[in-house]
Amino acid sequence: MPAALDLRIVDTAAELFRSAAREFATLAGQTVKKKDRFSVALSGGSTPKTLYTLLAVEYAKAVPWDQTYFFFGDERSVPPDHPDSNYRMVNQAMFSKVPSPPDNIFRIYSEKDPAVAAREYEETLRSYFRLSAGQLPRFDLILLGIGPDGHTASLFPNSAALNEIERLVVANWVEKFKTYRITLTFPVLNHAANVMFLVSGADKAGILHEVLQNPKANLPSQKVRPEDGQLTWLIDRPAASALSR
Numbered sequence: 510m511p512a513a514l515d516l517r518i519v520d521t522a523a524e525l526f527r528s529a530a531r532e533f534a535t536l537a538g539q540t541v542k543k544k545d546r547f548s549v550a551l552s553g554g555s556t557p558k559t560l561y562t563l564l565a566v567e568y569a570k571a572v573p574w575d576q577t578y579f580f581f582g583d584e585r586s587v588p589p590d591h592p593d594s595n596y597r598m599v600n601q602a603m604f605s606k607v608p609s610p611p612d613n614i615f616r617i618y619s620e621k622d623p624a625v626a627a628r629e630y631e632e633t634l635r636s637y638f639r640l641s642a643g644q645l646p647r648f649d650l651i652l653l654g655i656g657p658d659g660h661t662a663s664l665f666p667n668s669a670a671l672n673e674i675e676r677l678v679v680a681n682w683v684e685k686f687k688t689y690r691i692t693l694t695f696p697v698l699n700h701a702a703n704v705m706f707l708v709s710g711a712d713k714a715g716i717l718h719e720v721l722q723n724p725k726a727n728l729p730s731q732k733v734r735p736e737d738g739q740l741t742w743l744i745d746r747p748a749a750s751a752l753s754r
């Protein structure tokens with residue numbers, strides 16, 4: 510049964526990232542107490558960078574790094590040291606500053622052929638979550654952002670991955686960027702225990718209004734509805750400025 514939609518609007522970007530860091534650390538601690546490990550799929554792009562830096566510095570003592578396992582919601586089809594690499598962004602902001610055991614970090618091998626990288630990442634998920642055929646991984650937390658066109662992860666409007674219901678990870682051709690991206694699919698996103706969108710800045714106000722208040726918009730971010738999990742939208746006031754009460 511989907512949990513209620515949890516929409517939290519905070520005044521500033523600084524408060525947004527602090528709330529997200531607090532939420533992350535609390536959930537990680539609670540989950541580790543229950544099952545000794547916490548699995549999280551990280552979002553890329555620019556928004557979450559501040560969160561990752563906060564976790565690595567101010568919240569470093571609150572995160573059970575030894576029992577936290579990091580995955581990625583998506584990755585660009587570039588090497589891990591490329592400026593566009595999500596792994597590179599997270600490594601600079603967080604991994605390089607925290608005592609995460611290297612075996613706790615599962616990056617997408619995006620320097621490989623996209624289809625190969627997707628298949629290998631799918632195997633990584635199957636192995637970590639000990640999945641049998643047809644089973645879905647249940648992440649404790651998936652962090653997501655929202656793009657100006659309503660995409661999330663690398664599930665872009667009019668892209669083939671939107672219709673994927675079998676695979677866990679696919680190489681998705683993104684026409685607007687003329688490139689492949691590797692992405693988790695909706696079945697995986699919607700099987701998570703917790704999904705948290707982080708949305709910051711006035712430039713996201715228009716698309717956020719469409720996603721949250723125009724059911725006819727038919728945007729990828731609207732298809733994230735965990736069937737048995739908590740969906741949280743953490744939004745700052747500039748990003749929320751087009752939402753009607």
Ligand code: 6PG
Pocket residue numbers: 552553554555556557582583584585595653654655656657660661662663
């Ligand atoms: C990526 C992300 C993508 C991102 C949105 C928002 O790889 O870029 O996974 O889905 O969350 O594009 O990006 P910004 O945070 O940079 O606005």
